[in-house]
Amino acid sequence: MTALSEMKCEACQADAPKVTDAELAELVRMIPDWAVQVRDGVMQLERVYKFKNFKLAMAFSNKLADLAEEEFHHPGIFTEWGKVTVTWWSHSIKGLHKNDFIMAAKTDQLLD
Numbered sequence: 001m002t003a004l005s006e007m008k009c010e011a012c013q014a015d016a017p018k019v020t021d022a023e024l025a026e027l028v029r030m031i032p033d034w035a036v037q038v039r040d041g042v043m044q045l046e047r048v049y050k051f052k053n054f055k056l057a058m059a060f061s062n063k064l065a066d067l068a069e070e071e072f073h074h075p076g077i078f079t080e081w082g083k084v085t086v087t088w089w090s091h092s093i094k095g096l097h098k099n100d101f102i103m104a105a106k107t108d109q110l111l112d
């Protein structure tokens, strides 16, 4: 099976389906360092990355921004000294699409 990080995001229309409970259970296992959060009724994926200082945190944030533009799928990025909180969800469907799991896996690869 193709790894999530090798997949490409598909254009996500407003009527695209959210992941089902069964798909969610399977997909979360592929990105073990990520947590599922629900904010204002919107399910999201979230991970906190730690860095030695602000410069490294900002450099990671900028790499993530480039990745988001390449895939035209954008995260929430909260950049602090030594810490970056990344949140993925699909605005158009107000929830989680497979794209979000693909992007979470690609985000992890930025550390390599």
Ligand SMILES: C[C@H](O)[C@H](O)[C@H]1CNC2=NC(N)=NC(=O)C2=N1
Pocket: 012, 072, 073, 074, 075, 088, 089, 090, 091, 092, 093
């Ligand atoms: C206007 C709308 O946000 C854009 O068409 C794209 C860009 N990036 C996006 N990113 C995310 N995470 N979800 C979207 O629905 C989305 N849509």
